Amino acid sequence: MAEVNLDRLLVGREAIERRVGELAEQISADYSGAAAPISIIVVLKGAVFFAMDLLRQLAIPARIDFVQVSSYHGRFDSVGEVTLQKDITMAIGGTDVLLIEDIVDTGLTASWLIEHLQTHRPRSVRLATLLSKPDRRRMPVTIDYTGFVIPDAFVLGYGLDFEEGYRHLPEVYVASPRTGEPEPHRE
Numbered sequence: 076m077a078e079v080n081l082d083r084l085l086v087g088r089e090a091i092e093r094r095v096g097e098l099a100e101q102i103s104a105d106y107s108g109a110a111a112p113i114s115i116i117v118v119l120k121g122a123v124f125f126a127m128d129l130l131r132q133l134a135i136p137a138r139i140d141f142v143q144v145s146s147y148h149g150r151f152d153s154v155g156e157v158t159l160q161k162d163i164t165m166a167i168g169g170t171d172v173l174l175i176e177d178i179v180d181t182g183l184t185a186s187w188l189i190e191h192l193q194t195h196r197p198r199s200v201r202l203a204t205l206l207s208k209p210d211r212r213r214m215p216v217t218i219d220y221t222g223f224v225i226p227d228a229f230v231l232g233y234g235l236d237f238e239e240g241y242r243h244l245p246e247v248y249v250a251s252p253r254t255g256e257p258e259p260h261r262e
């Protein structure tokens with residue numbers, strides 16, 4: 076696994092904990108009148124960390140499933156492609172669906188997934204994401220619950236990876252690839 080430099084802390088543990096708690100409260104209130112358990116769909120792999128912290132604090136009945144996609148982001152003039160690696164197996168027809176992402180970047184993955192989930196004829200579909208990078212958006216997507224709006228920087232930790240590593244860091248960092256060159260000498 077290639078190594079990176081953790082340049083700076085972007086979202087610390089306490090901020091994550093506080094915001095996740097607020098989102099859980101808001102989501103619980105918004106769905107409190109739902110007649111049936113809501114269907115939570117977690118996007119593997121990055122969103123697992125955020126989802127597990129969030130779901131443990133929900134005060135409403137919920138059923139949980141996972142989905143995994145791989146996305147190829149085309150060049151500037153194309154919208155890119157999304158391929159389904161693992162579909163849901165839980166029935167979501169007629170239920171209120173909450174899709175959980177770790178980050179909405181170009182918006183390609185989330186918008187594709189929302190359209191895909193709509194084919195199962197749910198009652199509603201909403202989107203929650205820990206992070207949103209609006210400057211990078213190429214596909215319009217409505218985000219119902221946003222943890223943090225962040226700048227266009229390479230970020231990792233709390234689910235976000237670099238070559239599958241660094242996901243388990245408890246906070247979100249701005250990082251840069253390590254070139255292998257020695258660090259510049261500082262007085």
Ligand code: PRP
Binds near residue numbers: 177181
């Ligand atoms: C990340 C993230 C979102 C997607 C967002 O997944 O979890 O699913 O990219 O990018 P977009 O808005 O530009 O489509 P990734 O493909 O890195 O998979 P991972 O969660 O397994 O790391």
